[in-house]
Amino acid sequence: MHRRLACVFLILPLGACQGWQSALDTHGPAASALEALFWTFLSVLGFVWVLTMGAVALSLRRRRPEGEDPLVTNPRRESRMGWTISGAVALTVVTVLTLTGLSYASQKHLFEKRDDVLTIKVTGHQWWWQVDYEDSQADKRFTTANEIHIPVGEPVLLKLESSDVIHSFWVPSLTGKMDLIPGRQNTLQIQADREGSYRGQCAEFCGWQHAHMGMLIVARPKAEFDGWRDNQIRDATAPQTDERKRGEQIFFSKPCVMCHQVRGTSAGGKVAPDLTHVGSRQYIAAGTLPTTRGNIAAWIVDPQSIKPGAQMPVIKIEPDELDPLVSYLEGLK
């Protein structure tokens, strides 16, 4: 309600505050605290702006008689203006100090981190996100890409790294952004309070496909999350139908395996997204296309017109090879 009112106050277009990638449509404690801080700042500073503009408007009245020497000043009026300005400056100081204090308090709270929680390493690549779930037990670790599942209501620690240039991890509905810098590791704690899918996007310019480096955070209840994790840990299931078997053959006869990994098979490339469970993900090409048969086919046939400059090359595919290949990939759930 508070948020809606503020939107109307700002005369924003209807529904502007909503959105699955909006800093004003928050679903986690950090983002909510940030939003509250934002509105506090906005109201204080908006008030200051209105006051200043009022003073400017009033100052345009001509108080000086026509033809008066511009060097002449009225000492009483000078001293009155001097005191007024001193007062305004004092108020500015108080305002600035208050806001600094508020900001610092919120910052301390916001960046508190726990290290006994689910930890995920996110590595930025041009132009996709590698996601490694960490665990003390080796057989519970697994790798996926561009889609991060987390349990609702629990803090999750992200370790942020980059393999090439600087990227920035930003899911506005959950928390503020943090850069992924080659040669360094940053950490960021996220938490979702409601079930749902929250979109994020790279926020540091990283080259040609900076615009198409999206990701999805999927928050679900603990039990569902555990189920999802158990499935992700498993190797890819062997194809059952003839068409999928043929698709697998095609996949292994093409250069796909040079870059992509499908766990449980001999495809062991590590420079491109892990495809072991690609069919279970909602999007392909880093949040660019919904995972449908048509989109998978389009992406295989012509990635360069969907994401010009992307590292995925155009690979020669015979027309009758496409359907089985798509079936194979789509079936990697």
Place this chain on the structure above:
Amino acid sequence: MSDVLATHEPVAPIGRKSEAYAPVNPRELRDNQIDGPELTTRLAKTWGTAPGLLGALSTVDHKIIGRRYITTAFMFLFLGGLSAVFMRLQLARPENGLMGPDLYNQLFTMHGTTMMFLFGVPIGEALAVYLVPLMVGTRNIAFPRLNAFSYYVYLFGGLMIWIAFMLNIGADTGWFSYVPLSGPEYSPGKRVDFWAQMITFTELSGLAVAVEIVVTVLKQRAPGMTLDRIPLFVWAVFVNSFVIIFALPAVMIASTMLILDRLVGTHFFNPAEGGDALLYQHMFWFFGHPEVYIIFLPATGFVSAIVTTFARRQAFGYLPLVLSLIATGFLSFGLWVHHMFTVGLPQLGASFFTASSMLIAIPNGIQIFCWIATLWDGRPVVKTPLLFVLGFFFIFVAGGLSGIMLASVPIDTQVHDTYFVVAHFHYVLIGGNVFPLLGAIYYWFPKFTGRMMSERLGKWNFWLAFIGFNMAFFPMHITGLMGMPRRVYTYQAEMGWGTLNLVSTVGALILFTSFVLFLINVITSLRHGMMAGPNPWESGTLEWAAASPPHPQNFDRIPVVTNREPLWAERSAIPVATGLSVDNRELIVSTVTEARADLREASPEPSLWPFIAAVATAVAFIGSIFTPWAVLWGGSAVGIALIGWFWPKGAKEDES
């Protein structure tokens, strides 16, 4: 010298000639020996520029070079604006196919680079080059040949990067060119090298002009212009010059290290070899934040000049205004980390920069309050220049306040690198620089050209700019909060940013139209504008005592200053100091604080060497992009040009 200050009569020759400490040569004609039109003509001949191409290339007249600087900077403003229009067209709707990432990335790089390096820094210096010598009452800027050199270097640097863009090898890593993206591995080819060398060109010229202005202000003020009588505009560009001198070397070093990484194989920024990507960011922003104030400070000078003239009252709070300028200059060096709040710095360190970033609101607030007080106690006449200043209040204050939001680390983590930031800094930069600048052009155009600009077109110009600006940039606050990052060449329809982006595009087109209108106004006023006379606005500062446009010598006799607003204090005639040579270029060197006339100093004659040196410098810089050997043979060429430039002048200046 005190009697010189007190009298209205031409007085005995001033001071000594500096080099020889010789007595005045009795045979040399002095400006107290002749009068009237004869004096004007003879001085104009002494200080004039020869006709023809050779004359044009060897001129050292600060007004001619200043005019070129201003025109060139405006040319780049238009190019930068045009690139923004193309970007806005691409973003007008989701998944637009007008251009791909290659062109788009080049466009936003050229837009930012042009606006910051080829327009933002030079425009303040350009107006200073023209106006400071007139406002402090001297005949030419200090180091006039260096001034000519700096202009050519700036021009060549700007042309280089734009020609590279036209050839489709424009830089495409943003105006900040963060490593490793701009490093050899992720940006092969020559694109980033052009960008890095462009920095070297423009910063070299920027530093040169800053030095000239510092010396002109400290040593060439008219007798009587004590520190507390210096016009506020001159204070602004004076402080600005110091900021330039301390800030620009950081980025020159950063871009040089980048180019060494790229061309020579050093590893300053390569983490794999022990380099550090963040080092670049620190060096870049140690320059980059003062840069914002380098763009803003001269504009405070425009505002002070315009407010004082059109409020018909001397500035309220001269001392606080000057101290605020100095405080802003100092504080601007303590804020750079607020551009890096999301790189993962220690929290306590980051929050120090929150405090310092917010603190700078205080000197800026003081300035705004003093201007409002001046208007309050004045009799404001809302002509076009003041209209633009009122637009400045509206826009700049909003931008400054959203800046306070960005100073907060937590809020910044949400809005950093989004369209919210794009909105914020356009409010600050267009509001804080371009609006006062347009006002300043309307204000000083009669001085530059002798003709007035059209008020009618001026009002249209203002309202279109004001409406177009707010329509283009206000919605960006919201698109940013809705999650739209900067520097994306397109976005998906389901993100819901389409409508707001379309509004921004329409606003940008209106804003661009207002600039076309401005251009039309300039061109038609040049030919058909009303004749202005020396002081059309009845202003109080010295430049309005010179003819419009000023004669080559600026003033027939050097004025003596008795008040902060000399033309308001001395309504009948300005007192003058006399005794300078008529046939040789001489000007008065005065003492630093009290501006007592101290020496008669020779001012350099026109010379072609600065131009030749600039060409040699350009060849060396551009050549070094292609072969390291260019440093060697290019450097030799520059050396030869400098030997020519500094060759002992012979008898003429040493005689007497």
